[in-house]
Amino acid sequence: MQRNAFVLSLAAAASxxxxxxxxxxxxxxxxxxxxxxxxxQPAWFTPDMLAVAPxxxxxxxxxxxxxxxxxxxxxxxxxxxxxxxxxxxxxxxxGKVDDSGAFAGLFFSRMQGPAATQSLTTFFKAxxxxxxxxSDKFLASIPIEKSRAxxxxxxxxxxSFVSATTVxxxxxxxxFANGSATALIFLGPADKIEGxxxxxx
Numbered sequence: 001m002q003r004n005a006f007v008l009s010l011a012a013a014a015s016x017x018x019x020x021x022x023x024x025x026x027x028x029x030x031x032x033x034x035x036x037x038x039x040x041q042p043a044w045f046t047p048d049m050l051a052v053a054p055x056x057x058x059x060x061x062x063x064x065x066x067x068x069x070x071x072x073x074x075x076x077x078x079x080x081x082x083x084x085x086x087x088x089x090x091x092x093x094x095g096k097v098d099d100s101g102a103f104a105g106l107f108f109s110r111m112q113g114p115a116a117t118q119s120l121t122t123f124f125k126a127x128x129x130x131x132x133x134x135s136d137k138f139l140a141s142i143p144i145e146k147s148r149a150x151x152x153x154x155x156x157x158x159x160s161f162v163s164a165t166t167v168x169x170x171x172x173x174x175x176f177a178n179g180s181a182t183a184l185i186f187l188g189p190a191d192k193i194e195g196x197x198x199x200x201x
Contacts (some may be wrong), residue, residue, distance in 0.1 A: 025101035028075055031082055033092055034062060035072040044167050046102045053106075056171020061108060064189045065091055069113050081110075083170065090187075092170035108172030110184050114193040120172060120183055123196075124151050124161035135192035147196075154181065154198065174198070 025033070034040070038053050040062075066072070070087030077083075081092045092110035097103055122133055129151060131144040155161060159177025167173050172183040179201065186195035 004063075019102050021091055024099060025097060027095045028077065028082060029095055030101060030103060031084065031095055032075050033065075034058075035084065036040070044102070044184050046098070046104070047093075049103060050161075055200055058106075060189075062185075065108070065111075067189065068111070078169065081170070085114075089116065090170065109186055109195070110164050111186045112166045112170060112172070116185050116187055117172070119187065119191065119193055120164040120174065120185060121161070122153065123147070124174075124194075133193055135188050135194045137188075138192070150198070154200070 001074075033044075040059050042050065042055050045055060045058075066086065069089040069091070073085045073087060075082050075084045078092065079144075081094045084091050084093055090110075090112045091108055094105070094107040095103055096105045119133060123129060124131075129144065129148045131139060134144070134147070135140075155176065158179030158181070162175040162177060164172045164174050164183065170184075172185065174181045174183045181201060182199040184195070184197040185193065188194040
């Protein structure tokens with residue numbers, strides 16, 4: 001039987017920065033610079049990227065990640081993405097740079113860490129599910145009733161929630177009594193859910 005993905009929201013995304021440098025930066029080096037620089041400079045961003053995501057927006061996303069997961073530790077390739085590791089978790093980042101080392105795109109997704117694990121647990125186990133689990137922006141697009149209905153529907157189909165376990169690709173394996181699903185989650189400031197996707201196995 002074919003199972004369609006249950007999608008609440010695309011993971012939070014940011015568009016991106018630009019470096020003016022003597023030599024072209026790799027995507028990995030450009031991402032590293034975002035988390036190790038003291039400040040983000042407007043000169044790092046292409047005009048097109050700045051039009052989509054001002055420096056302040058990118059700074060806010062980076063600050064939110066660090067607030068949730070702790071100080072930056074390392075970065076490593078992970079297929080088409082990069083796994084960026086912090087003291088208390090990871091985030092998957094995709095990027096593209098032009099010939100000058102400037103980002104042509106930047107996408108943050110698939111957060112893992114204690115807060116993300118707890119948010120998935122609360123999503124299924126809290127009764128009723130609290131609207132404080134989500135950011136205001138998320139709730140403006142996805143009313144709390146829809147999230148509650150989805151949690152109920154998944155457990156009607158697969159049984160009671162059992163656990164949420166991290167997977168190497170940055171996702172979670174959500175186990176139910178009689179089935180499982182892949183979950184992609186992204187948290188914003190104050191550990192509020194800003195993006196959540198479920199794909200039943």
